[in-house]
C-alpha cells in the first residue's frame with residue numbers, strides 16, 4: 315500500500331482535518347528527528363517489544379515524551395498492519411484511546427509515534443515488572459475498567475464507520491500518569507461498513523481472548539471485543555492471567571475458573587490477593603458478573619459496550635439484580651457456556667507459552 319498517499323500532515327483522504335480545524339493532531343516525522351529523540355533507538359530507551367517491533371521511549375525538542383514503535387522486519391503484512399494502525403488512530407480521538415502523534419515512512423523504515431504512557435500497560439502491573447509494587451489499588455482498577463469500556467464503546471458506537479479492535483487484552487490497555495486507561499494497538503482493527511453486523515475475516519488476536527464465533531468461523535463483530543473485554547475484567551478483578559498454567563501441560567481459561575465461584579457467590583475469594591482484602595465487595599461482584607456475562611460464548615447474549623458502561627455506572631440496582639439472576643449464574647445451569655477455547659482445561663503439546671502470543675491462526 316502506498317501509505318504516503320493516504321494522509322498528509324493531519325489531513326485524511328477526504329481532505330478533512332482529523333482534529334480541530336487548523337490544528338492537525340498528528341504529523342509526519344523525519345527519521346532523523348526520531349533518531350535524535352530516542353538516542354538512536356538506544357537499548358536503554360527500549361520500553362518493550364511486540365509482534366510489530368520494538369517500542370522506544372523518546373523526547374522531542376519541545377520536551378514532550380513520546381513512545382516510538384519501530385517495525386522489526388518489512389513485509390507486505392507488516393506494511394498493512396502499520397497502515398491500518400495509523401489510519402484507524404488518525405480517525406479517532408478519545409480520552410481513553412492512545413493518542414497518535416504521527417508516523418514516519420522512510421525507505422523501509424515504518425515508525426509510529428504515540429504519546430508516552432508512563433505507567434505502561436495493565437499487564438505490567440498485574441503480572442509483570444510492577445506487580446510487586448501493588449500500584450493498582452481497587453479504585454484504580456474500577457477506573458480502568460470503566461475507562462477502557464468507554465474507549466471501546468467510542469470505537470463501536472461513535473466512530474464513523476464503526477471500528478472493531480480485535481485485540482483487546484491487558485497488554486493493550488496502557489496507563490497514563492493518572493492511571494487512566496488508554497486502549498492501544500490498532501494494527502488488527504477493522505472498519506465496519508455502515509449497516510453490516512459483522513465482517514468475515516482471517517482470525518487475528520490473542521489466545522485466551524478470542525470469542526468462539528470469531529476463532530472458529532472468522533466472524534468479527536463488536537461483540538468479539540466485548541468478549542475480550544470480559545476476559546480483561548476477570549483479570550483485573552482476580553489478578554489471574556487470561557489462561558493460567560496449572561502444570562506444564564494443563565492450562566485453565568480464566569472464565570472457566572471464575573464461573574463456578576460466581577455461581578456459588580464466592581466473590582471475595584476471587585479478588586486479587588495483591589489487594590490484601592482492600593476492595594469494595596459490591597464493586598468486585600459487579601466487575602466479575604459483567605466480566606462473565608461479556609465473555610459468554612453466545613454473542614447474542616453478550617451486552618454491548620454501552621450496556622457495560624450502564625451496568626458499571628448505573629444507579630439502577632435492578633439491572634444488576636437482573637444480571638445476577640441471569641441463567642448463566644444459576645447453579646443448575648449446565649448448558650455449554652464456554653467456547654471450545656474455554657472448554658475444560660485444555661492441553662497443549664510441549665511447553666511453549668501461548669498466552670499472550672498474537673495469532674494469525
Ligand SMILES: Nc1ncnc2c1ncn2[C@@H]1O[C@H](COP(=O)(O)OP(=O)(O)OP(=O)(O)O)[C@@H](O)[C@H]1O
Pocket residue numbers: 361362363364365366367368369381383412428429430431432434435485486488498499670671672
Ligand atoms: N505509548 C506507550 N507508552 C508506553 N509504553 C508503551 C507504549 N506503547 C507500547 N508500550 C509498551 O511497549 C511494549 C510493546 O508494545 P506493543 O503494543 O508493540 O506490543 P504488545 O501489545 O505487548 O504485544 P503484541 O504486539 O504481541 O500484541 C509493551 O510492553 C507496552 O507496554
